[in-house]
Amino acid sequence: MESYYVTTPIYYVNDEPHLGHIYTTIAADVLARHQRMASRNVFFLTGVDEHGQKVQQAAETRGIAPIELADQVVARYQSLWPELAITNDDFIRTSSERHKQGVQALWRRLENAGTIYKGFYEDWYCVPCETYWKETQLKEAECWEEKKCPDCERGVDKVQEESYFFRLSAFQDRLIEHINANPDFIGPDSRRNEVLRFVESGLNDLSVSRTTFSWGIPVPGDEKHVIYVWIDALSNYITALGFPDQQMEEHWPANVHLIGKDILRFHAIYWPCMLMAADLPLPKRVFAHGWWTVEGKKMSKSLGNALRPADLLEQYDTDVIRYFLLREVPFGQDGDFSFDALKQRYNSELANDVGNLLNRSLAMLNKYSGGVLGQVSDEENIDRALIADVEGMQMEASRAMDKQAFHIALERINEVVRHGNRYVEENAPWALAKASNTARLDTVLYHLIETLRLVAIQLAPFMPGKMDKMLGQIHGEDADINVLTYAQYGGWGLLKPGHQCSKPTPIFPRMD
Numbered sequence: 001m002e003s004y005y006v007t008t009p010i011y012y013v014n015d016e017p018h019l020g021h022i023y024t025t026i027a028a029d030v031l032a033r034h035q036r037m038a039s040r041n042v043f044f045l046t047g048v049d050e051h052g053q054k055v056q057q058a059a060e061t062r063g064i065a066p067i068e069l070a071d072q073v074v075a076r077y078q079s080l081w082p083e084l085a086i087t088n089d090d091f092i093r094t095s096s097e098r099h100k101q102g103v104q105a106l107w108r109r110l111e112n113a114g115t116i117y118k119g120f121y122e123d124w125y126c127v128p129c130e131t132y133w134k135e136t137q138l139k140e141a142e143c144w145e146e147k148k149c150p151d152c153e154r155g156v157d158k159v160q161e162e163s164y165f166f167r168l169s170a171f172q173d174r175l176i177e178h179i180n181a182n183p184d185f186i187g188p189d190s191r192r193n194e195v196l197r198f199v200e201s202g203l204n205d206l207s208v209s210r211t212t213f214s215w216g217i218p219v220p221g222d223e224k225h226v227i228y229v230w231i232d233a234l235s236n237y238i239t240a241l242g243f244p245d246q247q248m249e250e251h252w253p254a255n256v257h258l259i260g261k262d263i264l265r266f267h268a269i270y271w272p273c274m275l276m277a278a279d280l281p282l283p284k285r286v287f288a289h290g291w292w293t294v295e296g297k298k299m300s301k302s303l304g305n306a307l308r309p310a311d312l313l314e315q316y317d318t319d320v321i322r323y324f325l326l327r328e329v330p331f332g333q334d335g336d337f338s339f340d341a342l343k344q345r346y347n348s349e350l351a352n353d354v355g356n357l358l359n360r361s362l363a364m365l366n367k368y369s370g371g372v373l374g375q376v377s378d379e380e381n382i383d384r385a386l387i388a389d390v391e392g393m394q395m396e397a398s399r400a401m402d403k404q405a406f407h408i409a410l411e412r413i414n415e416v417v418r419h420g421n422r423y424v425e426e427n428a429p430w431a432l433a434k435a436s437n438t439a440r441l442d443t444v445l446y447h448l449i450e451t452l453r454l455v456a457i458q459l460a461p462f463m464p465g466k467m468d469k470m471l472g473q474i475h476g477e478d479a480d481i482n483v484l485t486y487a488q489y490g491g492w493g494l495l496k497p498g499h500q501c502s503k504p505t506p507i508f509p510r511m512d
């Protein structure tokens with residue numbers, strides 16, 4: 001079975017989970033579920049990033065050890081993921097022994113390859129962002145006068161320390177070649193150009209160890225240095241697979257690293273160069289999504305307006321949240337979260353379109369034939385057009401999913417739903433019943449139910465709970481949403497005449 005390996009960033013433990021964190025993880029889950037349904041051998045990884053000065057300081061402020069702080073936040077994440085129907089196969093903690101072993105092994109590989117050297121380091125450091133800035137970068141960003149971080153605009157500090165360096169500069173040409181030879185390596189396309197321009201402007205060697213704090217993984221053989229948190233963090237994608245001891249080949253290289261746009265440089269430049277240096281294959285794709293604002297405002301700790309998953313889950317069903325986040329904003333672009341927009345989309349697309357088509361179709365089937373599917377006879381053009389639309393939707397949605405274009409997949413599925421509602425109007429089953437045209441009535445109802453069934457299967461990765469209920473009403477109990485595949489269930493005509501469907505139970509009641 002072909003492997004499909006999808007990852008999320010590992011989340012810092014000095015902050016509580018918020019909208020930004022659940023966004024990537026939901027997207028990764030939708031991909032993982034879709035690929036499982038496409039019969040791939042999926043490995044879906046998420047986890048937490050526990051080391052670094054920021055976490056050490058946050059723990060000190062609270063008067064606890066860094067690992068205690070990490071344990072608390074880990075518990076939050078681990079109880080949150082099931083609530084959002086997240087089906088990760090593993091959860092990596094960077095404080096774990098398996099991770100530490102893997103990172104140190106990678107370090108030794110980089111050293112043996114001659115890509116690490118000791119030097120002296122002078123730079124500007126932003127503690128909240130854990131990012132080092134060169135004087136030239138601060139000047140370019142017009143942050144030099146005020147000595148502030150170009151990303152978060154908070155103050156940067158001058159640091160000078162003995163440090164190990166990674167020969168990033170040595171990989172500049174190979175990376176440019178790789179990006180040019182692999183158009184899918186970085187998505188969306190606009191990000192790809194951004195990375196290319198950055199690499200072409202010249203890569204400096206990277207300082208990859210610190211002596212100014214201790215909460216991290218020691219450099220093998222020189223324990224007063226800890227390994228730079230980004231080297232530590234990025235390695236999670238292979239340490240979770242058992243690097244270096246276990247065979248990684250089953251899942252490596254990853255099919256896609258899903259990340260936010262702010263951490264693209266780390267994933268599309270540093271990480272690939274490290275992998276080249278270690279003579280390991282590069283991930284097939286790095287996809288950077290955009291950022292959410294909430295009701296028009298940037299989420300920030302100082303404003304205290306970060307949208308917490310618990311607040312969302314209190315008001316909305318998990319599946320509705322999942323649907324909205326991937327439907328509202330084209331994946332890759334920035335967008336705004338608002339409760340009004342959520343309600344509007346829910347009412348128009350889920351309650352009015354999908355919910356209505358399901359309810360009216362099942363209601364008519366129950367009214368006119370006791371919920372039992374009849375024979376299809378004399379298929380007409382209007383029927384064939386519906387089937388062709390469903391089959392076209394399956395192909396196009398699947399292609400969109402391969403490019404992480406969730407919004408396009410959903411829009412295409414919704415088109416079929418609207419087609420289904422039109423088909424009801426055009427065929428007016430109530431008139432066929434009145435005229436006792438049973439043959440035509442049976443044919444029309446059959447096409448409606450099959451359309452709904454295949455819509456439910458296509459929507460299953462997005463809304464597993466709701467679609468399980470929907471399929472339950474159509475199929476009966478035997479179709480388990482968590483294990484069914486497109487190959488088994490995705491073909492038109494699976495339901496046979498004589499099949500009994502349930503009475504409709506609304507799954508998307510209107511929201512007021």
Ligand code: MSP
Binds near residue numbers: 019024
């Ligand atoms: N620990 C690093 C990642 C290491 S991966 C090897 C990190 N952690 S983070 O917790 O700060 O952020 C994780 C993700 O949340 C990032 O991908 C970031 O883009 C995302 N988001 C944070 N705020 C966000 C929004 N407002 N909107 C969308 N995503 C945002 O970075």
